[in-house]
Amino acid sequence: MFLDELTEFPRKVLDVLREPLEAGEITISRAAQKAVFPARFQLIAALNPSPSGDVNDGRHTPDQILKYLNRVSGPFLDRIDLQVDVPRLSKQDLQLARTQPVENSQQVRQQVLTAMAVQYERAGKLNAELSNAEVKQFCILSESDQQFLDMVLEKLRLSIRTYQRLLKVARTIADLAGQEDIKRQHLSEALGYRALDRIIANLLR
Secondary structure (H helix, E strand, O other), X not given: OEEOOXXXXXXXXXXXXXXXXXXXXXXXXXXXXXXXXXXXXXXXXXXXXXXXXXXXXXXXXXXXXXXXXXXXXXXXXXXXXXXXXXXXXXXXXXXXXXXXXXXXXXXXXXXXXXXXXXXXXXXXOOHHHOOHHHHHHHOOOOHHHHHHHHHHHXXXXXXXXXXXXXXXXXXXXXXXXXXXXXXXXXXXXXXXXXXXXXXXXXXXX
């Protein structure tokens, strides 16, 4: 499901999606009856980081930008694993992008299939489906990397739910790289996919 201009949706409508995003199902209760329906889906959403489209253009104060971004609740944002900033590119960057080699789609597909096979062999499921106990079992960090992650979590004011999801993303990045253990570079890349969290943290300073 693709939602464009995410901040234009009523907050209560977006929060209804929290249950299926977390559990892959939705529960409907009416009087003495309750029904549970499968609702596993992939959510892709787009939004501008400020009302004017650019956080740094000086057209809005930090409080105004925060009020705009607060249309999306923290618990809903926690459930979005990959947040990617798409900055305005200069002419030089565009030219560089055209000349840089890109991975063949068949190669990417094979990497994904290999990583999925590793995940099923390791836990009998994909990393996205790991329980908190399984995250603790399969996403082990070194002491120094754990301290690094704890420091970043405090700096960005990230929730425990986001912490669990960060580890799953880092585990997947390591799997795609064919690495048995999660390393600092995998954590750093996973943290790089928390773009909106970083923007909000910077506005709160």
